[in-house]
Amino acid sequence: MLDQDRVRADTPGCAGQVFLDSAGSSLPPTVVVEEVVAHLRREAEIGGYRAAAERADDLADVKVALAQLLGARADDLALVESATRAWSDFFYAVPLTAGDRILISEVEYASNAIAALQRARTTGATVEVVPSTPTGEIDVEALHRMLDERVRVVSLVHAPTNGGLLNPVREVVELAHGVGALVLLDACQSVGQVRVDVHDLGVDALSATGRKWLRGPRGTGFLYLRPELAQTMEPAALDLHGAQWAERSGYRLAPDASRFEFWECSVAGRLGLGAAARYLLRLGIDEVEAAVSARAEFARTELAALPHVTIRDLGGHRSGIVSFTVAGVDPGEAREALADNKITVTVSGRGSTYVDMTRRGLDGVLRASPHYFNTFDDLERLVAAVAGLAGT
Incomplete structure (x- = not known):
């Protein structure tokens, strides 16, 4: 069981407010902040090159x-600036030609969908949406019917940005691999709040960020590639870190996933990302997952009991994201009213998950995402404030 007093002491941002936006950009623990700030100060003292060389082992x-967290090998990871960069770097490296098919789900995140549509336009491939089940998850039977040898990649969002479901992964992977398709898992909203083991899931690639549930710095992310792919795929863009200029008219790619990295980066940010990963490992992902689930379910239950409040979460297996609407109240106005009460939530609009939100007739939802550092008193304050919005 997590030591609530300890994790809150490690999170000074908890004091004096109810912070419920870990699905957006969470509050980093003090150890992360100190790691980042200390390195920036060291850069100011001796310069960025020497400061980085001092921390080469770190x-x-x-x-x-990160590899320990994901059940992977360190060589199969590339450190990048964001989950979007990680997702795009892999996706743009997948060879596509006219007639190839790209499958996405109804809860696809906008950045992913836009990239898929762009590549379809430039290559002659097609983008097709796999339907959802009545409970919101990707319809595995429908996927099975859609798969054929022309499908090159299946993009699967593990935990959508606009609601609390978790998609099945292993079933999708097994079906896709049956026709030779690759599976790219967007784990931006799952890594850090639920156990994500790439070996058990079997995915070909995974993208994730540091700033959300992992509680790392902004401007950090990472890409996992299945070992064979890490050694054979060629990124769409390279520099002198991902490859060596070995001869006048040739180059040699890095032998592992680092071929997807660029030389320039925020060293302080990466050190902070490592501190966040180690902090989570010390707490234990299973303990964190249980704590997040308990808080999210409490919030759903209490909010659902309020007149004029509708829970918008779908799924049989749910994440820590709690989405809801208040009848007659614009989500943006509700967010600002809650902020006035020192309660931080956010709004997920139609543009972020266009197909799913359009299908359900939603323009926007309020999104609360309690983490393990939140108390149940925090959630009761949220419910009381929402009750006031609803006029109850």
């Missing part, structure tokens, strides 16, 4: 910690 350990 920088290498960032991948070791």
Whole structure:
């Protein structure tokens, strides 16, 4: 069981407010902040190159910690600036020609969908949407019917940004691999709040961010690639880190996933990302998952009991995201009213998950995302404030 007093002491941002936006950009623990700030100060003292050289072993350990979290090898990870960058780097490296098919789900995130549509336009491939089940998850039977040898990649969002469901992964992977398709898992909203083991899931690639449930710095993310792919795929863009200029008219790719990295980066950010991963490992992902689930379910139950409040979460297996609407109240106005009461939530609009939100007739939902550092008193304050919005 997590030590609530300890994790709140490690999170000074908890004091004096109810912070419920870990699905957006969470509150980093003090150890992360100190790691980042200390390195920036060291850069100011001796310059960025020398400061980075001093921390070479610690920088290498960032991948070791993330690999332990994911059940992967350090060599199969690339450190990048965001989950979107990680997703796009892999996706744009998948060879596509006219007639190839790209499958996405109804809860596809807008950045992913836009990239897929762009590549379809430039290559002659097609983008097709796999239907959802009545409970919101990707319809595995429908996927089975849609799959054929022309499908090159299946993009699957593990936890959608606009609601609390968790999609099945292993079933999708097994079906896609049956026709030779790759599976790219968007784990932006799952890594850090639920156990994500790439070996058990079997995915070909996974993209994730540091700033959400992992509680790392902004401007950090990472890409996992299945070992064979990490050694054979060629990124759409390279620099002198991902490859070596070995001869006048040729180059050699890095032998592992680092071929997807660029030389320039925020060293302080990466050190902070490593600190966040190690902090989570010390707490234990199973303990974190249980704590997040308990808080999210409490919030759903209490909010659902309020007149004029509708829970918008779907799924049989749910994440820590709690989405809801208040009858007659614009979600943006509700967010600002809650902020006036020192309660931080956010709004997920139609543009972020266009197909799903359009299908359900939603323009926007309020999104609360309690983490393990939140108390149940925090959630009761949220419910009382929402009750006031609803006029109850």
